[in-house]
Amino acid sequence: MVKKIAVIGFGSTMIGIGINGFIIPFHLINGGFLGISLILNYLWGFKAGLMFIFLNVPVYLFAFKSDPRYFINGLSGAIISGIMIEILMPLNGKFHLPIMSSVIIGAVFIGIGVGIMLRNHISPGGMDLLALLLSKWSRINVGVIIFALDMVVIMTGLLILQDAKLFYSLLIISIVGLFASLITSFHSVQIYLK
Template sequence: MQKKIITIAFASILIAVAINGFIIPLHLLNGGFWGISILAHYLWGYKIALTFACLNIPIYLIALKYNNVFFFNGLLGTCFVTVATDLLSPLQHMINLSFFTSIILGSIILGMGVGLMLKFHTSPGGMDLLALMLSKWFKINVGLIIFTLDLLIIASGVILLQDEKIFYSLIIVSMVGIITMMMTSIKSIIFE
């Protein structure tokens, strides 16, 4: 259990660094409920971590009804990542790399954070938790489910923000999906 908590905390920091240090400064989106939360921040100035926590409530009610383990693991992951994202929000003004370097580095860090959590059957919340449940029910790779849902969020962002730059978010979603699929598919002594 201690190894799981340490891994979740580390993964949460990775996710928070990627979101605050690389995605938001470029005015791009992520997928999932983070993407929706970031989009609400861009459109209406909502606090990202608080919006994310609120969006998770219906998913946790579903998880509580169908699978207590997913509920508790997801709640743990969401609490850690929400707090980390809020605490590390000053990074939004501290990292200044080139556009494509930020996209690539941010995607790798984010994918590793999400992949680590999912490897330990924990979710950083939201659609990742929903994808984890769907993966178990339908025997589909969790990374593939996340990738599909993320594409829908990015398409919504392009339409609502009417900014062609949002298309670059597809690189983030693609890389995070690929890294997540690799991390959840490959058996490793490091993660087991």
């Protein structure tokens, strides 16, 4: 239990730093519910962390029927991630970097946070669960579905916000995905080497 709390705390803090310190200052977005939360923040000033929590709740309530353990771990991850995004909001504007450096550093922070949580079977957001359900129904690889959903969020943001800088968001989801994949597969690589 202590390990789980530490993992959620660390992962959520990394996500909060990545979002507030490096992504929000350039009005960029991430994929999934986090990306939708940022679009709502840029359009109407809604608090990104709170929107993230609200968007996740219906998906996790739906998950409760299929796997109560996933529901508890996932909802905890989503709520604490949302809270950390709000707590770390003062980081917005503290780092003065070129956009490409900011994109890479922010995405690495988010990717590490997401990867650490997923490796410990804690989901930092309900879009993963939605992709898993769609994968079961369609028999399409879950990774392909997550990438497709992220692309839909980013393209929607591009159409609504009409800011060419959002093309950098494609790099963000690629780096986040890469780091999350590396971290979640590290254990299996270790076992294989033994």
